[in-house]
Every structure is written in structure tokens, then in C-alpha cells.
Amino acid sequence: MASTNDLQLDLDGIDNFATALDGVVGQLNGTGMRLGDEGWLAGDKDLCAALDDFTGRWLKAAPLIDSYAKQLSGMARDCVARFRQADTAMARSAPTTHSGGAGGHIRAVMD
Numbered sequence: 001m002a003s004t005n006d007l008q009l010d011l012d013g014i015d016n017f018a019t020a021l022d023g024v025v026g027q028l029n030g031t032g033m034r035l036g037d038e039g040w041l042a043g044d045k046d047l048c049a050a051l052d053d054f055t056g057r058w059l060k061a062a063p064l065i066d067s068y069a070k071q072l073s074g075m076a077r078d079c080v081a082r083f084r085q086a087d088t089a090m091a092r093s094a095p096t097t098h099s100g101g102a103g104g105h106i107r108a109v110m111d
Contacts, residue, residue, distance in 0.1 A: 011080045018073040018080075025069045028062065 009083060011083055014076050015080045018076040021069055021073045021076075025066055025073075029066065
């Protein structure tokens with residue numbers, strides 16, 4: 001059981017965050033900048049102009065959002081991989097104590 005002094009990090013949670021972020025980006029990219037059938041606008045010029053303005057601005061922002069989201073999910077996955085690698089290395093180098101039974105157990109202590 002971990003004590004309050006132990007370092008804990010939810011690596012699966014970070015990995016799930018990266019996966020969820022990739023999913024959001026995929027959904028945004030999947031819209032193809034289409035908001036559906038525009039027939040309901042019924043020729044409302046102000047609404048059509050606002051929709052065109054939004055679409056134009058979105059087309060400029062979308063590549064930046066896509067790039068930043070991909071970088072963030074990549075950094076999160078890299079972080080998880082590095083922490084798991086460090087955890088494995090620490091477990092391998094931790095001192096082994098033997099109790100009177102067969103074999104021992106690994107005890108990792110972090111100050």
C-alpha cells in the first residue's frame with residue numbers, strides 16, 4: 001500500500017487524456033467545415049454573413065488547433081513512456097530484501 005510520501009502518477013489517466021484529445025481533434029477535422037443543410041437560413045443575409053465569417057475564421061484557426069492538440073497528445077504519450085521506463089529501471093535497481101521464506105520482494109523507497 002502506498003503511503004502519503006510515495007510519488008504517484010496516473011499514467012493511464014494521462015494516456016487516456018491523449019487518446020481523448022486525439023478523438024476531439026478527429027471530430028473537429030471530420031466536420032469538413034460543414035454545419036449541415038443551410039436551407040433553414042432561408043436567405044437571411046445577416047445570418048449567412050455571420051456563418052461565412054465564422055467559417056472563414058475557423059479555417060484559419062483549425063490548423064493551429066490541430067497542430068497544438070497533436071503536439072500536446074504526443075507530449076503526453078512521451079511523458080507516459082518515459083515515466084514507465086524510469087519506473088521499470090528504478091524497480092530493477094531497487095534493493096531486494098529477503099524474508100525467511102523462498103525468494104524476496106522488491107522494495108522501492110523514494111525520499
